[in-house]
Amino acid sequence: MTEKILASWKDGPARQAIVDFVTAVTTPGPAFVEPADRIATFDNDGTLWVEQPLPPQFDFVFRTWAQEVKDDPSLASQQPYKALIERDPDFFAGLGSQDPKVVETLLEAFTRSWAGTTPEEFDAQVREWTGTAKHPKLDVPYRELVYRPMLELFELLQANGFRVFVCSGGGRDFMRVLAEDTWGILKENVIGSAAAYTYADGKLVRSRELLGSLDLGSGKPEHIFAHTGRLPVFAGGNADVDIEMLQSARFALLVNHDDDEREFSYTRGAEASLAKAAESGWAVVSMKNDWATVF
Incomplete structure (x- = not known):
């Protein structure tokens, strides 16, 4: 390992825990992990890029639904269109915390909106959105709001024989459009x-x-095993819906959003995961104290 690894990470317990673990599992000895079993999985929203005030995918989705309501006003009385029009605070709170019931309602509507489209048609719509949409507070394109320290972590893991996967409750096909250019991982990961x-x-x-269940909570390790035939050795998340995935791994990394100057400071939807991290000895990353650079 060179001095340049994890360059955006400050020296501290979180960085050292990562380096020590990667060293241990790649060095012959009691902690060694065969290359075939070196699976690393990461949540997306709030772990790899911003999720406040709402996960970016919903900016993309809401633009489409606004046009659908304009074309068919009768949709305004149905969920989730009704909540969007009325700016229902409970609905948006549930979306921000990735409440499974709210997410399920959204994804069901999502499948209806794009039913009958080909992968190429859908990809083209997402690419058009990424070229024009900006974050409402930070006023830059969403693709510029990926966390640099996490990309450096990907590079470290890949350099040490890990296969890196993104495992999120968000739309798989939406994320696949971003995967290769933004995260440097293949679509199939x-x-x-x-x-x-x-x-x-x-x-x-x-x-x-x-297709199957939502990729939230217990659905995460279930989906990971169905996809890879293995459970992760290394897992990273930031919210309560990531707990089961983090529990399934030998090394768990939890991103704590505590930097209201460079990003956002909040614990809503992460209270249980922070408590579990303290109880289980997971590595907790303070965005404020552990990252020299965020984006």
Whole structure:
């Protein structure tokens, strides 16, 4: 390992715990992990990029739904369109904390909105959004709000034989558009909630059905195992919906949003995970104290 690894990380317990663990599992001895089993999984929203005031995918989705309500006003009485129009505070609080019931409602509507589209059509819409949409507070494109320290962590793990996966409750196909250019991982290394596809007349099209369960809570290790045939050795998250994934790994890293100058400071939706981290000895990353650079 060189002095340049984790360059945006300040010296401290979190950085040292990462380096010590990677050294241990790649050095012959009692903690050694065979390369085939070196699986690392990370949540996306709030772990790899900003999730306040709302996860970025919902900026993309809400623009589409606003147009749908304009085209069909009867949708205004249905959820989640009704909550969006009325700016229902409980709905948005549930979205910010990734409440499974709220997320499920959104994803069901999401599958309806894009049912019948091909992967190419959907990808083109996401790419158009990434080229124009900006964060409402930070006023820069969302793709510029990926955490540099986490990308450096990806590089460290990959250099030591880990296969890195993103495992999020957000839309798998949305994240896949970003994966290769933004995170430097292949599309097939993205695990998330997804619509089922059908193949007919020589092309794939999205259906109105969700593919399996939501990728939240216990769904995360379930999806990871279904995708890889293994549970992670290293896992990173930032919220209560990541607890089960973090518990399933030998090394758990929890990002704590406590930097209201460079990003945001909040614990809503992370209270249980912070308590579990203290109880279980997980490595907790203070954005304020552990990261010299955020974006």
